[in-house]
Amino acid sequence: MTIDIDDYRDVWVFVEQHEGDAAPVSWELLSKGRELADETGESLIALVMGDGVSHLAEEAVARGADHALLADDPVFEPYRADPYGEQFRALVEERKPSIVLIGGTHTGRDFAGRVAVPAHAGLTADCTELAVDDEGLLLASRPTFGGDAMATIKCPSHRPQMATVRAGVFDASEATKDDVDAAAAVEEVNVVVTEEDTLSTVIERVVSDVVDITDADVVVAGGAGAEGDFEPIVELAEALGGEVAASRAAVDEGWVEPARQVGQTGKTVRPHLYIAAGISGAVQHLEGMNDSDYVVAVNTDPNAAIFEHADYGIVGDLHEVLPALTAMIREKQEVAV
Numbered sequence: 001m002t003i004d005i006d007d008y009r010d011v012w013v014f015v016e017q018h019e020g021d022a023a024p025v026s027w028e029l030l031s032k033g034r035e036l037a038d039e040t041g042e043s044l045i046a047l048v049m050g051d052g053v054s055h056l057a058e059e060a061v062a063r064g065a066d067h068a069l070l071a072d073d074p075v076f077e078p079y080r081a082d083p084y085g086e087q088f089r090a091l092v093e094e095r096k097p098s099i100v101l102i103g104g105t106h107t108g109r110d111f112a113g114r115v116a117v118p119a120h121a122g123l124t125a126d127c128t129e130l131a132v133d134d135e136g137l138l139l140a141s142r143p144t145f146g147g148d149a150m151a152t153i154k155c156p157s158h159r160p161q162m163a164t165v166r167a168g169v170f171d172a173s174e175a176t177k178d179d180v181d182a183a184a185a186v187e188e189v190n191v192v193v194t195e196e197d198t199l200s201t202v203i204e205r206v207v208s209d210v211v212d213i214t215d216a217d218v219v220v221a222g223g224a225g226a227e228g229d230f231e232p233i234v235e236l237a238e239a240l241g242g243e244v245a246a247s248r249a250a251v252d253e254g255w256v257e258p259a260r261q262v263g264q265t266g267k268t269v270r271p272h273l274y275i276a277a278g279i280s281g282a283v284q285h286l287e288g289m290n291d292s293d294y295v296v297a298v299n300t301d302p303n304a305a306i307f308e309h310a311d312y313g314i315v316g317d318l319h320e321v322l323p324a325l326t327a328m329i330r331e332k333q334e335v336a337v
C-alpha cells in the first residue's frame with residue numbers, strides 16, 4: 001500500500017473510559033502527546049468514544065488537547081473491540097493522523113491492532129518512553145528480549161505511527177482551560193458502526209480478581225530481603241490500606257505473583273507512599289517507582305542504593321521494623337475510632 005506521508009498530520013490520543021470515567025493513562029498520554037505535538041508543530045487531538053461521554057471530550061480539551069473528536073453512541077457501551085476498532089479505523093482513514101497513542105491497557109491492547117492492520121501501519125506495543133527525532137518521527141521505546149534490552153522503534157515510511165503505552169510512565173495533564181472554551185473545541189463525528197454490524201454481544205461482566213497495583217495510593221514492596229516471608233509486608237499494606245508489591249527477585253522466587261512486580265519489566269507505580277523493604281535499589285527496580293511522592297526504605301545494609309532514592313530510611317531487619325510500624329499504625333487507628 002503506497003501512501004503520501006505528507007498527507008498525515010497531528011498527534012492523536014485515545015481517551016479510554018469506563019462507564020464515563022477516564023482511565024488515568026488517558027490523561028498521562030495527553031500530557032506526553034502535548035509535548036510531542038509542540039515539538040512537531042502539529043495539533044493534539046483527543047479521540048473519545050462511548051455513550052454519554054461528551055464531558056470527557058471537554059475535559060480532554062481543558063487538559064491540553066487542541067481539539068477533541070467525539071463518537072457518542074450506545075453502540076460503544078459496553079466496550080467491545082469490533083465497534084471501537086472499526087470507528088477508530090474509519091476516522092484514521094478519513095483524517096490521517098501522523099501519530100496515534102493508545103493506553104497499553106486491556107482495552108487498548110484489545111483493539112489497537114484492529115486499527116493498525118487495515119492501515120498497514122506498524123504498532124509498537126507497551127512503550128515506556130516516547131520522543132520525536134529532528135525530523136519529527138516518533139521514537140517509541142520499550143523493553144525487549146524479556147527485558148534484557150530497550151528497543152527504540154521508528155516508522156519512517158508509513159503512517160500513522162502507532163504506539164500503545166504503559167500506564168503510569170508519564171505525569172497526567174492538568175486542566176488549564178475553562179468549560180466554555182473546551183466545549184467549543186469538541187467535534188461530534190459521524191458514527192459509522194451500528195449494533196447490526198457488531199459481531200459480539202456482552203452477556204455478562206465479571207470483575208476480575210487480577211490485581212492492579214498501578215492505581216494504589218500506598219504500595220508496600222518487598223524484595224529478596226524478605227527471605228520468603230512476606231507476612232510483614234502484607235500486614236503493613238493492609239494496615240495502610242495499600243497494595244503489596246515486589247522486586248523481580250521476590251517474584252522470581254515465586255513469593256509474589258508477577259502482576260505485583262515493580263520495575264522495568266514489571267509495573268510502573270507512582271503512589272503517594274512507596275515502602276521498599278529488603279530491596280537493594282537496582283536501576284531496573286527504581287525505574288518502576290522513582291516517581292512516587294514519598295519513598296521509605298527499610299534495609300539492613302546502610303549502604304544500600306535504595307537509601308539514595310528514599311525520603312526516609314530505616315536501617316534494620318524488615319521482620320522487626322515492619323511489624324513495629326504495623327503495630328503503631330493499628331494503635332493509632334484504634335485511638336482514632
Ligand SMILES: Cc1cc2nc3c(=O)[nH]c(=O)nc-3n(C[C@H](O)[C@H](O)[C@H](O)COP(=O)(O)OP(=O)(O)OC[C@H]3O[C@@H](n4cnc5c(N)ncnc54)[C@H](O)[C@@H]3O)c2cc1C
Nearest residue numbers: 147148223224225247248249263264265266278280300318
Ligand atoms: C533487563 C532487566 C530487567 C529487570 N527488571 C526488573 C524489574 O522490573 N523489577 C525489579 O525489581 N528488578 C528487575 N531486574 C532485576 C534487578 O536488577 C535486581 O536484580 C532486583 O531488583 C533485585 O531485587 P532485590 O532488591 O529484591 O534483591 P537484592 O538486590 O538481592 O537485594 C536485597 C536487599 O535486601 C536487603 N536485606 C537482606 N535481608 C534483609 C532484612 N532481613 N531486612 C531488610 N533488608 C534486608 C539486602 O541488604 C539487599 O539490599 C531486572 C534486571 C534486568 C537485567
